[in-house]
Amino acid sequence: DAGITQSPRHKVTETGTPVTLRCHQTENHRYMYWYRQDPGHGLRLIHYSYGVKDTDKGEVSDGYSVSRSKTEDFLLTLESATSSQTSVYFCAISDRDTGELFFGEGSRLTVL
Amino acid sequence: GQNIDQPTEMTATEGAIVQINCTYQTSGFNGLFWYQQHAGEAPTFLSYNVLDGLEEKGRFSSFLSRSKGYSYLLLKELQMKDSASYLCAVMDSNYQLIWGAGTKLIIKP
Numbered sequence: 001d002a003g004i005t006q007s008p009r010h011k012v013t014e015t016g017t018p019v020t021l022r023c024h025q026t027e028n029h030r031y032m033y034w035y036r037q038d039p040g041h042g043l044r045l046i047h048y049s050y051g052v053k054d055t056d057k058g059e060v061s062d063g064y065s066v067s068r069s070k071t072e073d074f075l076l077t078l079e080s081a082t083s084s085q086t087s088v089y090f091c092a093i094s095d096r097d098t099g100e101l102f103f104g105e106g107s108r109l110t111v112l
Numbered sequence: 113g114q115n116i117d118q119p120t121e122m123t124a125t126e127g128a129i130v131q132i133n134c135t136y137q138t139s140g141f142n143g144l145f146w147y148q149q150h151a152g153e154a155p156t157f158l159s160y161n162v163l164d165g166l167e168e169k170g171r172f173s174s175f176l177s178r179s180k181g182y183s184y185l186l187l188k189e190l191q192m193k194d195s196a197s198y199l200c201a202v203m204d205s206n207y208q209l210i211w212g213a214g215t216k217l218i219i220k221p
Contacts (some may be wrong), residue, residue: 042116042199042211043155090154100145103154
């Protein structure tokens with residue numbers, strides 16, 4: 001199994017507060033991704049990274065920012081959380097640009 | 113627009129065979145993936161098809177027809193542990209994965 005962990009696993013916060021989710025990998029994979037998963041929707045890409053300090057937006061990037069200062073860590077920040085950002089967030093890694101992803105356990109975020 | 117369609121839910125009986133279909137319309141095609149996701153857990157990779165035909169892996173097989181924009185996942189000798197959601201995803205011309213909403217498979221004894 002790929003070494004990939006997310007923290008926190010569960011978080012409840014209030015509207016307007018900043019939130020940071022962390023993804024940590026021990027596999028030295030180049031590509032890292034943040035997805036959100038909501039009922040009735042497929043996984044939706046928020047942001048991804050193809051190397052240290054190299055990031056790009058996905059299809060649902062509004063309200064989110066990311067940073068990757070080290071190969072092993074990819075941070076997702078909600079600058080000012082809204083109720084529409086209540087979701088399960090998955091981090092994923094890949095060692096090549098072919099699509100086989102290894103996912104973290106997920107972080108369940110509730111914004112009240 | 114890009115679109116992946118798969119049934120929302122299917123029910124099958126333990127020991128039987130079930131086929132989960134996936135149709136897609138994407139900007140380009142660089143492969144189709146199937147992932148399994150148990151409730152409350154992360155998705156895990158099942159199969160990858162980039163050429164037409166059937167790929168077999170134990171009790172699971174995946175089929176692809178690029179001309180028809182169609183794939184299916186075939187599960188044989190169903191076990192209770194196969195109760196999960198099955199996600200279809202297509203890699204488009206920009207090497208981005210487009211995901212279906214998933215098919216929840218319920219296995220009954």
